Amino acid sequence: MKVLVAVKRVVDYNVKVRVKADKTGVELANVKMAMNPFCEIAVEEAVRLKEKGIATEIVVVSVGPTNAQEQLRTAMALGADRGILVETADAEPLAIAKLLKAICDQEQPGLVILGKQAIDGDNNQTGQMLAALAGYAQGTFASVVKVDGNKAQVTREVDGGLQTVELALPAVVTTDLRLNEPRYASLPNIMKAKKKPLDVKSPADYGVDVSPRVKTLKVEAPAERSAGIKVKTIEELVEKLKNEAKVI
Amino acid sequence: MAILVIAEHDNAAVKGATLNTVAAAKAIGGDIHVLVAGSGCGAAAAAAAQIAGVSKVLVADNAAYAHQLAENVSLLVAELGKGYSHILAPATSNGKNTLPRVAALLDVAQISEISKVISADTFERPIYAGNAIATVQSSDSIKVITVRPTGFDAVAATGGSASTEAVASAQNAGTSSFVNEELAKLDRPELAGAKIVVSGGRGMGNGDNFKILYTLADKLGAAVGASRAAVDAGFVPNDMQVGQTGKVVAPQLYIAVGISGAIQHLAGMKDSKVIVAINKDEEAPIFSVADYGIVGDLFDLVPQLEKLV
Numbered sequence: 108m109k110v111l112v113a114v115k116r117v118v119d120y121n122v123k124v125r126v127k128a129d130k131t132g133v134e135l136a137n138v139k140m141a142m143n144p145f146c147e148i149a150v151e152e153a154v155r156l157k158e159k160g161i162a163t164e165i166v167v168v169s170v171g172p173t174n175a176q177e178q179l180r181t182a183m184a185l186g187a188d189r190g191i192l193v194e195t196a197d198a199e200p201l202a203i204a205k206l207l208k209a210i211c212d213q214e215q216p217g218l219v220i221l222g223k224q225a226i227d228g229d230n231n232q233t234g235q236m237l238a239a240l241a242g243y244a245q246g247t248f249a250s251v252v253k254v255d256g257n258k259a260q261v262t263r264e265v266d267g268g269l270q271t272v273e274l275a276l277p278a279v280v281t282t283d284l285r286l287n288e289p290r291y292a293s294l295p296n297i298m299k300a301k302k303k304p305l306d307v308k309s310p311a312d313y314g315v316d317v318s319p320r321v322k323t324l325k326v327e328a329p330a331e332r333s334a335g336i337k338v339k340t341i342e343e344l345v346e347k348l349k350n351e352a353k354v355i
Numbered sequence: 356m357a358i359l360v361i362a363e364h365d366n367a368a369v370k371g372a373t374l375n376t377v378a379a380a381k382a383i384g385g386d387i388h389v390l391v392a393g394s395g396c397g398a399a400a401a402a403a404a405q406i407a408g409v410s411k412v413l414v415a416d417n418a419a420y421a422h423q424l425a426e427n428v429s430l431l432v433a434e435l436g437k438g439y440s441h442i443l444a445p446a447t448s449n450g451k452n453t454l455p456r457v458a459a460l461l462d463v464a465q466i467s468e469i470s471k472v473i474s475a476d477t478f479e480r481p482i483y484a485g486n487a488i489a490t491v492q493s494s495d496s497i498k499v500i501t502v503r504p505t506g507f508d509a510v511a512a513t514g515g516s517a518s519t520e521a522v523a524s525a526q527n528a529g530t531s532s533f534v535n536e537e538l539a540k541l542d543r544p545e546l547a548g549a550k551i552v553v554s555g556g557r558g559m560g561n562g563d564n565f566k567i568l569y570t571l572a573d574k575l576g577a578a579v580g581a582s583r584a585a586v587d588a589g590f591v592p593n594d595m596q597v598g599q600t601g602k603v604v605a606p607q608l609y610i611a612v613g614i615s616g617a618i619q620h621l622a623g624m625k626d627s628k629v630i631v632a633i634n635k636d637e638e639a640p641i642f643s644v645a646d647y648g649i650v651g652d653l654f655d656l657v658p659q660l661e662k663l664v
Contacts, residue, residue, distance in 0.1 A: 123618070124483045133487055200455070201464050229482055230467045235425065235455035244426055244530035247452050260534060265448040266547070266602070268594050271534040272424065278530070284600055285593060320464035324477065324490040332625055335646035341659040344631065347647055352629045354608040355551070355575065355664055
């Protein structure tokens with residue numbers, strides 16, 4: 108079974124993002140970029156499926172700028188066999204889902220694994236949109252994935268606890284934090300990844316219109332919450348909560 | 356202009372997040388209809404008809420919607436949604452699972468987790484884990500939106516008198532089925548809707564020590580949450596996690612115990628009205644957002660607090 112994994116290049120999760128002075132977005136110049144953490148989990152899950160002999164080939168795809176090739180190389184160093192970059196700037200989730208659908212039509216994967224959301228836009232849409240467009244079942248926010256023949260059982264993290272669903276393959280899985288702990292790439296594998304095939308495509312190659320549907324009017328820093336006071340004793344705290352804040 | 360709100364419910368009752376979503380619909384303005392899709396969901400539909408400001412409740416009561424599988428419910432919502440200007444769902448795990456499918460089926464964008472309505476086509480939403488707020492404008496004919504419940508004050512659960520209309524459509528994609536679920540048994544209020552939340556972090560040391568938080572919470576009528584560090588360390592189950600990747604809460608009072616205040620955690624609770632921090636490290640970042648901080652050993656301070664409230 109072929110497994111398709113989608114990854115996104117985002118601001119590294121350790122970076123404290125700053126809003127640009129002109130309010131058009133966040134500062135990306137000279138900021139460390141990395142693979143979205145949920146996408147790392149998606150790559151790891153695919154590699155584990157290959158190690159178990161379930162996946163035969165892992166194709167990693169990114170829709171993004173030229174230098175998203177770095178994240179595709181990282182995924183190949185972790186175990187993906189080849190990469191596809193669809194080069195375009197700032198595509199919205201619906202456009203990305205349409206591109207992934209077109210790639211699924213060509214590649215015919217048995218399973219598509221994506222992160223549940225990217226930590227830049229926090230949209231949490233692409234996997235579900237791809238599943239709808241392709242007519243696939245979906246197991247979102249996955250914490251356990253078991254593939255058995257032409258079916259997969261996915262345990263999902265839902266508001267009240269856990270839910271397990273059975274999906275006919277091909278299907279889409281989106282990863283939650285506890286699905287696995289991603290490995291680090293070894294130096295020999297990083298070297299080998301440089302020789303793996305990487306195709307660079309454009310949205311036009313797939314006949315997909317990526318023009319935006321949503322306009323960002325401005326991006327601002329959130330209202331700052333200022334530090335309050337330190338109290339010395341629990342008695343003082345309870346007195347403040349009762350008489351000043353009036354919340355108990 | 357009419358707005359379709361997808362109810363969050365468990366067939367027996369309508370969940371609180373529905374009321375916040377109706378509030379967002381009111382802020383947009385227009386006729387508000389609520390869809391209750393489930394199986395044996397008559398009681399939930401009756402409750403939905405009582406919600407203040409709702410004019411019509413659509414009830415799709417069919418085995419196909421028993422576990423509200425996204426594959427089936429999205430087909431139903433896309434079918435019904437064509438006649439509406441806006442389709443709204445709360446940003447719960449159900450809403451987040453289903454609504455992007457609806458948007459894709461209708462070939463429109465989705466606007467995720469709005470926290471404010473500026474106008475019928477312009478909304479505010481947090482990005483980068485709440486470290487920036489984007490104002491976005493949609494050019495689609497149907498606006499598909501998930502609503503962050505903490506951004507909107509709930510409308511009254513009663514006082515309305517909506518008409519009820521049965522929907523016969525039974526959409527079954529036939530690609531997925533429900534196997535089982537393990538829902539945490541709750542003796543306390545649900546995190547999302549609680550007025551007071553007591554949360555523990557890595558400083559709790561182990562899962563057993565959470566008992567002192569449960570005792571305090573029971574005295575306050577509070578829900579109990581946890582930081583990601585406490586969940587990852589295996590102290591408590593993941594459904595208790597408050598933060599960007601867990602639950603977003605905004606209670607009247609949030610008591611953070613042994614939580615350092617990682618940015619990931621702050622994103623999930625910084626809209627609380629009053630924040631109290633108990634931590635032995637006076638440099639902990641949690642103190643920079645706390646209204647009242649107290650530096651000391653939580654194992655001394657929490658039992659003292661429990662005695663005095």
